[in-house]
Amino acid sequence: MLLLLVLATGCINDDMSECERTYLYFSYKGDGVTQILNQKIGKVNLYVFDSENHLVQTKIVDQNELITRQSTRLKLEPGDYRIVCVGNPYNDTRVSDLNAGNMGNILFAHPGYFDNTPINTNDSLYFASKIITVPDTYWVRDTIPFSSSHIKVSVEVRGLGSAPNGGPSATLVVNNLFPYTDFTNSAGGELCFYHPTMTYNESSMNMTARFNIFRIGNENPVTFDLVYPSGEILHSLRLEDFLQANPSIDVTKNEVLIPILIKFSSIGVTVTVPDWYIEDLNPEF
Incomplete structure (x- = not known):
């Protein structure tokens, strides 16, 4: 040997x-x-x-x-x-306070957390x-x-159409998220909001956002807001309610995806999981 x-x-x-x-x-x-x-x-x-x-x-x-x-x-x-x-740890991650002398005070987060600029996702x-x-x-x-240290999130919006410029007609704001994780792998910090990037698919006429957040539990204060350019909130969703309604989504697992489908129609708004998630409980993106 x-x-x-x-x-x-x-x-x-x-x-x-x-x-x-x-x-x-x-x-x-x-x-x-x-x-x-x-x-x-x-x-x-x-x-x-x-x-x-x-x-x-x-x-x-x-x-x-x-x-x-x-x-x-x-x-x-x-x-x-x-x-x-x-x-x-790629472009959406920065590590700080490596000489803090305490693992709970050494943080990794999106650069926007340290620079006070918008956060759209995590690595x-x-x-x-x-x-x-x-x-x-x-x-x-x-x-x-x-x-x-992360949870994947997919939000798909159907029935809104596009903005006059051909892009998304609404933006997505996710509130009450943890801004960082420390060197004990505990997410924490003053709760903040993310602005995930939404894209509009002309062929399907859907808006989609795919992004990562730091770890949360089933009981959490996270909300998803669809917001018009005017600032009007078109629809708001409590993540805790969504997880309770869809127990197959287990946020205690290492590999977990939260897939949200929001559908607008003449009779109102429905929120569910997309068909592709029901067919494949271990999807990737």
């Missing part, structure tokens, strides 16, 4: 402090038993904190390394460390954290299991 480790690392020094002798394997199985890491996570930002929660090392693990090895190696001095990983974020001990004299191998 030692020979294999030497060959794998190219480390043949007597001074093992020069070796990358900490092996971390990434794992994500969603809500099942099958490894789906490569289907869900394309990039990992890895942070290493010492026993006093001081940041001592950072590393970006790209998609190529995830696909080929599903792991990474670190060079760490003997001691106790907390490894924190954020999966899929499809995943999170992992583990405490490891690096000894003096031998290699360490450990597995870092991920869990989801």
Whole structure:
């Protein structure tokens, strides 16, 4: 085994402090038993904190390394460390306060949260954290299991038609959402609103918005408002009521989609789940 480790690392020094002798394997199985890491996570930002929660090392693990090895190696001095990983932090994610000294005060969120600009979505974020001990004299191998930090949402609106410019005739505002998640994977902060991007499909004459929010529970204050350009609220929906009416949507799962279909007709407004969700309880978008 030692020979294999030497060959794998190219480390043949007597001074093992020069070796990358900490092996971390990434794992994500969603809500099942099958490894789906490569289907869900394309990039990992890895942070290493010492026993006093001081940041001592950072590393970006790209998609190529995830696909080929599903792991990474670190060079760490003997001691106790907390490894924190954020999966899929792309353009819609910023990490702040890395030197806060407390995992509950280190946040990741949409840049708009920090810049006080509109938020339309979050990246499809995943999170992992583990405490490891690096000894003096031998290699360490450990597995870092991920869990989801986001919920997917799909909103489809039928029966409104388009605006004169051919775009959506109404905008969507989602209220009372968490603005960030911290390094304990707990969503929090002063509740805010998102402005998801809506698109209009000329062939189907439907408006659609697809976006991600941070984790919430079945009991929540979230509302969805369809708003005319004048500011008039055309329709408002309480998410808690929608989840109670559609118990097949389980927001406690890692991989969950909240699909909402709002239909306008001459007899009024109906809110339900779309047919494609009923036919496939594990849809992707």
